[in-house]
Amino acid sequence: MRSIALVAQAVFKESVRDRVPYSMVAFAVLIIAASYLISQLTAGQDMKILKDLGLAAIAVFGLLIAVFIGINLVSKEVERRSVFAVLAKPLSRSQFILGKYFGLALTLVVNLSVMTLAFYAVLLYVDLTTDALLKAAWPAPALDPRLVIAVVLIVAELMLVTAIALFFSTFSSPLLSALLTLGVWVAGHFNADLRNFEAVLDVRPVALLARAVYYLLPNLAPFNIRAEVVHGVPVPASQVALTLAYAAVYITILLLGAIAVFRRRDFK
Amino acid sequence: MAAIETEDLSKDFLVGFWRPRPYRALDRLTLSVGEGEVFGFLGPNGAGKSTTLKLLMQLLYPTGGTARILGRPVGDRSVKQRTGFLPENPYFYDHLTAEELLSYFARLFGLRGADARRRVSSVLDDVGIGSERRLRLRQYSKGMIQRVGLAQALLNEPDVVFLDEPMSGLDPLGRRHVRQIMLRLRDRGCTVFFSSHILSDAEALCSRVAILAQGRLVASGHLSEILAFELRGWELVVSHLSDEARAAIAPRVRSITALARGRFTIELPAEESPDRFLHELGSRGAQVVSLNPLRETLEDYFVQSVGAAESRQTGL
Incomplete structure (x- = not known):
């Protein structure tokens, strides 16, 4: 356990000093701030626009951080051969993989916390400067705590994406890992269509194949509760808990897969 | 007990995209290196030296044969605790400093707090990294990275150390420094197994050498036996x-x-x-x-042995 924590700590230290996530967080904060200006252009919808844009910025830039650092975690180490010296230490390959994963998960949590704080700061500013009469028209209060639930689900989704990136990076190049991960992310958001494929094409083998792909790919749609939160629609706690449990199971399977591949791998 | 033993150690790689076929990089290597020896592992490029070192570090899995270090199978945690490894052309994390990298590795070896700090500082002094130790590794020259690589291999005061081309990227002063470090390791009873292209280093440092060509052991023994000194x-x-x-x-x-x-x-x-x-x-x-x-020098012997192996291979 201590070895995993040591690897995670090194990943975190290395990641926070990399300029790429810094610039992504900075850009996301800029967009969140700019969304205030955009919201001013839309009479009556300003708070919804602000929340929608803010959460979208957190999700998109978080995704970029997860994919681009996640794929580098293992494949770059193998490509640049820094893995040789590390694996010669009293550290198993599975501890190495788990340490890498938790290090990036920690980086993600910190980066997303910074973005969320910036988001709440903008919301607070709007709340303080808006007339009470206008506030009455908002579907939910500006500093709605349910926004945190939306962010928690974004974090869970990104941790799942990181596990996908890590899995691919145990056996493919950084570029291929990035493409595969983004591909799975896109498919994961639209795979409900695969489930009902027979409604589109009435060919049984194709429909069965589509159903199999549906069960194999992660279903990422439930992680997006942004529309409900922005419009003040209640999200049942059981739905959130189930989604988090789904993420935990999927992440565990992916990490076990990544470990299985990595343990057998030859480093030429 | 031998510090390092291999028996019929072999490694095949698959080459070719459409119809992969096995390519034998190492062929039935049988070696034994005694405790406290400085053992030179020599051979031309592509002879299988790095492959052997990676098999001993379990970075590669053998196709056949066995390897043991300090009487235990390679990859065993207790073995890793007592060995050091300098990979060929090492590379480390760009954004960590030498001190942070070594502190991370020291803690993987189980050192903590003041003990870890003391050991990191001492080993960086030994390899000649001074105030630069607080710079990020991306700012280091190739020679300095090589020194950091050597430092991390010696961090745990190993009983057996594996050095893959330790002189690579070093200037003449750096090479002399590394030679002195290797002799100090020998004096404290550490087994040093190193691969090199630089035969004068092997001649100056080794008690025994092995010469590898095209994945096969073509000669091995004490320098005094190999070279007749006629x-x-x-x-x-x-x-x-x-x-x-x-x-x-x-x-x-x-x-x-x-x-x-x-x-x-x-x-x-x-x-x-x-x-x-x-x-x-x-x-x-x-x-x-x-x-x-x-x-007769080791270079003459090397050229003869490798030349003979290549002639056998091509059938000339």
């Missing part, structure tokens, strides 16, 4: 050698080569008496600068 001739450096004197001695020497500033190198066959020759040169007005015996 006299092959004499090398003379002279000045003020007139044209007449050159013409007179030419039939009895192997070669005369002009050097700078009117000096010449003369190679005499072993059967020629150097005393008589020196006397004759003196009588012809030449001045002797130096006289050295020519003996």
Whole structure:
């Protein structure tokens, strides 16, 4: 356990000093701030626009951080051969993989916390400067705590994406890992269509194949509760808990897969 | 007990995209290295040296055969705790400093707090990394990275250390420094297994060597056994050698080569008496600068062994 924590700590230290996530967080904060200006252009919808844009910025830039650092975690180490010296230490390959994963998960949590704080700061500013009469028209209060639930689900989704990136990076190049991960992310958001494929094409083998792909790919749609939160629609706690449990199971399977591949791998 | 033992250790790689076929990078290597030995693992590029080291570090899995370090199977945690490894052309994390990297590795070895800090500082001093230790590794030159690589290999005061081309990227001062470190390791009883292209280093440091060519062991043994140290001739450096004197001695020497500033190198066959020759040169007005015996070097032996292996392979 201590070895995993040591690897995670090194990943975190290395990641926070990399300029790429810094610039992504900075850009996301800029967009969140700019969304205030955009919201001013839309009479009556300003708070919804602000929340929608803010959460979208957190999700998109978080995704970029997860994919681009996640794929580098293992494949770059193998490509640049820094893995040789590390694996010669009293550290198993599975501890190495788990340490890498938790290090990036920690980086993600910190980066997303910074973005969320910036988001709440903008919301607070709007709340303080808006007339009470206008506030009455908002579907939910500006500093709605349910926004945190939306962010928690974004974090869970990104941790799942990181596990996908890590899995691919145990056996493919950084570029291929990035493409595969983004591909799975896109498919994961639209795979409900695969489930009902027979409604589109009435060919049984194709429909069965589509159903199999549906069960194999992660279903990422439930992680997006942004529309409900922005419009003040209640999200049942059981739905959130189930989604988090789904993420935990999927992440565990992916990490076990990544470990299985990595343990057998030859480093030429 | 042998520090390192391999028996019929072999490794095949699959080559080719459409129809992959096995390519044998290492073929039934059987070796034994005693405790406290400095063992040179020599061979041309592509001979299988790095493959062997990676098999011993369990970065590769063997196709056949076995390998043991300190009597235990490779990859065993207790073995890793007592071994150090410097990979060829090492690379570390760009954004960490040398101190942070070594502190991370020291903690993986189980060192903590002040002990870890003391050990990191001492090993960085040993390899000659001074105040630069607080710079990020991306700012380091190749030679400095090589020193950091050596430092991390020595962090746990290993009983066995594996060094893959330890002199690579080092300037002459750096090479001399590494040679001194290796001799200090030997003096404290550490087994040093190192691969190198630089035969003079192997000759100066090793008690035993093994020569690998095309994945096969072509020679191994003590330097005193491998090299007969037989006299092959004499090398003379002279000045003020007139044209007449050159013409007179030419039939009895192997070669005369002009050097700078009117000096010449003369190679005499072993059967020629150097005393008589020196006397004759003196009588012809030449001045002797130096006289050295020519003996077989490790380089000669290496060229012979590898050449013979390559000839067998090509059937010539």
